[in-house]
Amino acid sequence: MGVQGLSTLLDNSPQIYREVRFMRSRLVIDGCNLLYQLYFKSGLDQNHGGEYAAFEDLVEKFVTALRDCMITPYVVLDGGTDPTDKKLDTSTQRAEDRIKRGHKAAVGSSEENLIPVLTELVFKQTLARLEVPVAQCYGEADLEIAALASKWQCPVLSNDSDFYIFGLPAGLLPINHFEWEAVEQSGSRRYIPCKSYNTSSFCIFFNIQHQLLPTFAALAGNDYVNLRRMGKSIRWAQFTPAGCAAPNRLQGLLHWLNDFEQPREALKAALGMMGELSEKQKVEVLQRLRLGMEEYKIPPSSLERFFIHGVAPEFPAEEEVVGHVPDWMRLPLTQGRLNGDILDVLVLHRISLSTLVDHGDMPSACLTSRPLRQVIYGLLLGRLKHHVVAERDRDGLQLSFIPVQPIVKGLIQRLARSSPHEAEPSERLQVLLEALGVTEDSLSRLPPGLQLPVAVTCYWLREAQPPPDKMLLKALLLGLSNGDTLRHGTALKIQQKHFKVKLDMDVVHAFNQWQVCLKDSVHLNQLLGCPLPEPQIARLYEGTLVHRLVHMMRTGGKLKFRVKSDLSSLKLYQTTLSIIHQFHAQETSTSTETGPQRQPLDDLTANLQQLFFQCDDEETVTEVKSAARAQEDLHLDQMLSVRTRYRIKERNNRCNNPEICRKEERRGWDIL
Template structure:
């Protein structure tokens, strides 16, 4: 999510903008913040938000992006957020952002306004496209930013992201901000093709603001920790009287710059002293939370390097070991299973996707809730409690284990008889196998899902003809493609 306000500070102010250095990028490894890239590509090119997603055009953008990297000798390694193991602070931020997304979804549906609301299958299309292109991809277990940055440090290559959290890590080759990465404007010189871009380094940042690089985690933690007491500190009072901007972050940096000889503990104590009316209990709580936030900016050793070089699955954090079967780890890491699996197994929580729809109508997520109940039953079995679903409201949803699903166990699911697994799928969708006998094999799942949707959706769907036309068009393209080969 980044340090709030830092991107604005660096981009908008022309004097500070010089922290970014012009860079001709080519012939290098590149660690890519995958979720950031997917969001950036979809929103930058103004793809449709109001009608469920413009996925074909998005797929073409992803293909063009990675083709241009290849043409410039750049070897990308994409890291996706694996879900679960969120700190309380980050989880609260996610839930807060989710509530804002719900408001945007209503505005898009009601007024057709553009807003940053990613259609629900965008990340799935992104991962599938990368797997089809054989672009190395890993889904990281637990906290992603630190592992991604640690890999870039070990490989001595830059990170591609828009997340200003990476601006705090001391990375030898720095960060290439996505908004300043002109991948669609490839240029050529005597050295061949390159991508013109800007590069950020902590050296340039700390030199400009005259602070010790070791204080960057303190800066980030004081700037981003959302506490009412910290928000009351008037950091702008520490700016010079003739300073051209009254900026909170610059005031904090100016205050830190005057404490070059102090330890981290001394600086935190001084920050607490700026809030003299705070109780001792509140002081202790803020101190603890700021220290925890600082720990999130300490680089671990990378657990991802072995995956890319030897396909060694990254180890699970300790809190997940007893919850996640061994066979689940590899498909999760390769992006073949959704990261939501971890959220359910470890935290019994599912944060549902948000679509552009009117908030005074029933949430579209309720249509698929019976399917999720079967998923929860396969993952958790019975007797482990409900799953907390976060949608417009929070619901306690019970896992469901009935019919053929009673024969399955998560630990041995890959070895289960194919006929049993098929029966579970058919029972979940409410379809008899005989009903699908006249349907080509590759269309049986779409037909079964469409039948489920028509029976369950509220209000009643009116797009059946359009959906059938898309299926027919896709079948014609598939057949003509085969005939042309």
């Protein structure tokens, strides 16, 4: 977040920026900042669980624009939390604020800038598919970004106001002024119009010494020091220079700093303005201020060798880190193939869980996937004794740290004592499937990319509270099996002209649980070396789509295809439903009388009664017959009602009438 209010101050002083035509250069990108800016500025849905396909498309367009201008992006991501806990107060306050905003969004359907839970996974997967160089840091990325940009003498792309303080040789390109969607051309060269910022322009404009910039940031308040929270704040607005429209805290501080040459004398004068302080208080305040200033000292780059030679950096030399993180993790962590939260578990025995749009009266959606995380903790900490992990999660509208015991037994314990990635593939797969409560045979009929999501769905049906009803499962399976077709706007026709789904708290909570289960399952799968293929999230789940499907099923609405029916999607739906039936039957046979009663799943196939096939040629007729034979192979004869078979037969008989076919083509096909 950086120095609060600094970006606004600079936007009100546009002469500090320089207009540039950016092209033919390296560009170091603040990945986490870009992720948030792209998602929130694009107007994508925030409250129904995410528009991941649209976000994937946006990221791809962004990368294409850079490459069209011969700009080579290097994306740097945050990793774990600072092991010294220098920002613990700041991060705790922000977590508390996110909980309140999540409740506010759920109650009032307002957009509160909470990123959907799977967005980061989509971002990483998209960059990997596009072969964009990515590095995930062991801690926060700011210093590594500044170090790499300084080494390569290239600019940084970010909206984080901390980069206004770093002395970057090639300056900063603020994302807000980076017009990547308006690529222009001069002769044979294409470029992106943007604004460039340099600290020298800032210092000249506000008449302060360059070496005082870190002092300015610390006194103004950054992520590491906040005088107001310490009860030692100074009314900087009183020093606002004459001619300003209104008193301004940052302008006043900058004007006050005009009289100083060195940080030491400025800090001494600032202490004198804080009233009566004991020697102990003076030492504490000075220590915090200097700590905040040190964060702007640019170190040598540790990522250059990784980007050029693929060599992962050494782990930090801090006592808190040494010996806690296995060396084999360095490369997959830096490549982003392991999640940065792993470092928090290993080093701090603590983890911060996702904050979602959810009603405060509902239990945290993260509770459902806790058993999966306990397996992760067991694999990471199983070689140690008597260790618990503190999960930072919400309890109602309060932030709580809940101690959670790792699962350390059997195969998990054996893998933890060696290394999970060195175990036999069959053993790693066994740990994953046992955690999810499914068998390898039950998933064998599925395409590789759906095996993990369907296993997660089985787990979700068993663990989610309250138990998901049949419409939620039906919408989810339709989304999984028809996702690519349903997602394209040209394939959809919603009968309501201005269709807008009002937030249903029960539906939101149920799908929140599914998404968190999928996220934690992906992280467990990654830690085990991906015994199951990692699913492509953007092609798998669309929050707005499943909410829309549930709404239509409950209100009797119709969703129609405008393209030739996708028989493979029907077969895929049938296969996933068959596995769910099998899983449900096993659960029912082993459940106790006192256990929660699940709703029967037999009527989930009702949608097939309204799934029409257009038969405009002999080839399509053959495909329909083949689909029917495939159902026998899957033991799903009972899934097609008499009415559906009659309609298919009737259409086969009427295929010779082109006029009828054209009318039906215009009407489309109901899938609900």
